[in-house]
Amino acid sequence: MITTLHVAMVAELFPTGISHYAIGGLLVGLGVAVIYLGTAIPAGASTFLESTLSYVSDRSRFQQYRASRDWRVVFTLGIVAGAAVYALTFQSGFVSSSLHQPATTGELREVGGLTIWLTEVQPWRLFLGGILVGIGTRLGKGCTSGHGVCGVGSASSASFVGVATFLLVAIGVAQLVQAVGVNP
């Protein structure tokens, strides 16, 4: 009885299962760990936005990242390529595992024998949200990887506060957007 209840609760909280989330999270951490072990750099994803702007703008805010801008481009290209490897294997069905969960959202589309995934979230939400993400992550000294993974992993109090702030605000905003009927 208790076991049944427990299973039902897990199914409700995690309707698509847990394994792909847990494995993906371990891999994200492993990617950060590989770079950290070799270089002592805790790599976050959002500095790329400003460091890349240093190629085209002389402003001091961007130029301060000049020394790291090349490897940050390489890191970002690695992220894009790693996700593309996922798309070429699991997403396209050439590799399968019981630990993997096929996409249940958006649109899967066949393109030349491969399967790409497309979001159905409206472009205005992505663009407007993106602007606020760009301002907020840079002003707030980190994003979900800088604060959420590297900072929390470093037991940084600034990161705990940052994560708590953006998580709570995002939950409120997402629920509000859903309540006023914007979907998807």
Add this chain to the structure above:
Amino acid sequence: MTAEHEQHPLFLPLVFVGGLIFGFGLGFSHMAQPEIVLNFLQFEDFGLLFVMFGAAVVTGITVFGIKRVRSEAPLTGAVYTRRLKQLDRNVILGGGIFGVGWGLSGICPGAAYASLGIGNVVILYGIAGMFVGAYLQGYWRSAGEESGTSPTAAD
């Protein structure tokens, strides 16, 4: 200024491999799908917690564990330190603005780059927005620095 990657021939390859694993993980965990992030924020699927805290635990073990073994990184000679930022008003203000954007769109920087990798070209609206936002705050704050405010590093 010397670019950091000039320090060792394996520096850039290692960063690429790290990014590759990171991006594959974001694809496999469906964090590259804004809908899944929105499902978490709307309390429909709590899987994101496993991703973020799973990654943080692996990072934590690495950051605190390596210091017991050696003090300097092989490719840079840099001392292993924790990622610590000064807790000030900007962390809360910026975190709040990021939260509004994240809640509206379901995208954050790393997941957006990964989303492009799984073929989601529509995410370019989001990535373009992020560059516009990063530029706007840099424009405002570079102007502020000329009137005496000091810069702070962030990632």
